[in-house]
Amino acid sequence: LLASPLVQAGPRLVLGGGSNLLLTQDFPGVVLKNEIKGLEIMEEDPATHTALLRAGAGESWHGLVEYALDQELSGIENLSLIPGTVGAAPLQNIGAYGVELQDTFEQLEALAVATGELRVFGKEECGFGYRESVFKGPLKNQYIVTAVVLRLHRAAAQRPANVSYGAIRDTLTDLGLDQEAPSPRAVSTAVTHIRRSKLPDPAAIGNAGSFFKNPELSQSKFDALKATHPTLPGYPVPGGVKVPAGWLIEQAGYKGLRRGTGAGTHGVHAQQALVLVNHGGATGQELRELAEEIIRAVREQFGVELHPEVNIL
Structure with missing residues (x-):
């Protein structure tokens, strides 16, 4: 299979369960589903x-x-x-x-x-x-x-x-x-x-789990934020402090947000702000735009850059 011209020519996408993937467009290539058991x-x-x-x-x-x-x-x-x-x-x-x-x-x-x-x-x-x-x-x-x-x-x-x-x-x-x-x-x-x-069950409501990584800050950056936001949680890691992205997103006002109407409703989960959800027929591009909006809001309010944990295609 790997030697076939179709696969070698690419592009190609190897899927496991697809649980950490956001598709924003049709994939213009070969999709391989890995089902090796044992x-x-x-x-x-x-x-x-x-x-x-x-x-x-x-x-x-x-x-x-x-x-x-x-x-x-x-x-x-x-x-x-x-x-x-x-x-x-x-x-x-x-x-x-x-x-x-x-x-x-x-x-x-x-x-x-x-x-x-x-x-x-x-x-x-x-x-x-x-x-x-x-x-x-x-x-x-x-x-x-x-x-x-x-x-x-x-x-x-x-x-x-x-x-x-x-x-x-x-x-x-x-x-x-x-x-x-x-x-x-x-x-x-x-x-x-x-x-x-x-966390919402992906079988019941569309989501890819934690959408963003928890950012790691320098100790000085964390101390400065802590001075202006006393309830900011932090966990020591080598070289700095890890802070919960969900807390930052919630403080920016996005927890429980719903966008769109009818089948296209999407937003941020009401119990876990780290999770973006598709309540029905929203497109991957709409979810991507919401993620980009959240990144901008957190950057403007806290000076912290969020990075997606989800793979976006």
């Missing part, structure tokens, strides 16, 4: 109480999380219910609730579009950053991910759960689950509950 435990390491889990790129990401939990493996439970496929996960180093894919990533397998050669990429070669990898930069559109390998922990490792981020601890309590030493399954249950309560 889940297997490759090897165990009794010394470190870890196991290597290999997943086909076309597997559902949440399905992989569920499979890992069924196999009593931990490390990705905080990433429960993230939409999309396994193959798309390393492209933007998916993350949520204090955990990123790179934390458990071992390697991936990918086909070179130009030659059909299968190549293995280790963690360092992937150049992971905040919602970034080499596959969104210098190697964009050059490889098709076929499988991802993660190193996960066995229960015997007694690895403490990551419950310090967001409302996980409070949700564990509300659900009657142990918050002091919760099981990986309990953490997954809490994260799933939080996501379902805060």
Whole structure:
């Protein structure tokens, strides 16, 4: 298939689940749907109480999380219910609730579009950053991910759960689950509950999840903003402070905004300002224009530049 003149001539678009994509026009080329399946435990390491889990790129990401939990493996439970496929996960180093894919990533397998050669990429070669990898930069559109390998922990490792981020601890309590030493399954249950309560279901209302990245500011920039906006949240990161884009968007007056009439209604989700929604038949271009308007408003009010997390075509 890759060798066919139609694919080689391009342009081409490789789709996983399409959950992080905003189409603003018809795509003038070939669309390839990655449906490579397969889940297997490759090897165990009794010394470190870890196991290597290999997943086909076309597997559902949440399905992989569920499979890992069924196999009593931990490390990705905080990433429960993230939409999309396994193959798309390393492209933007998916993350949520204090955990990123790179934390458990071992390697991936990918086909070179130009030659059909299968190549293995280790963690360092992937150049992971905040919602970034080499596959969104210098190697964009050059490889098709076929499988991802993660190193996960066995229960015997007694690895403490990551419950310090967001409302996980409070949700564990509300659900009657142990918050002091919760099981990986309990953490997954809490994260799933939080996501379902805060984020719209793409099957019910059109959305691509978090539309913008959370901006990272220098300490001096954050301190200056904090002086004029005392309620501005901030989370320390190497080299500065990360601030919630949703907070900035809400303060700019866009949370719950609805635009258009009838089938073309679109806007910003009422419970999570980071999510843009299509209530019916709005076009991708209308969503793009709204995103650009929000970027301008936040820039003018706070002097902070927002960048889309969603891929826009």
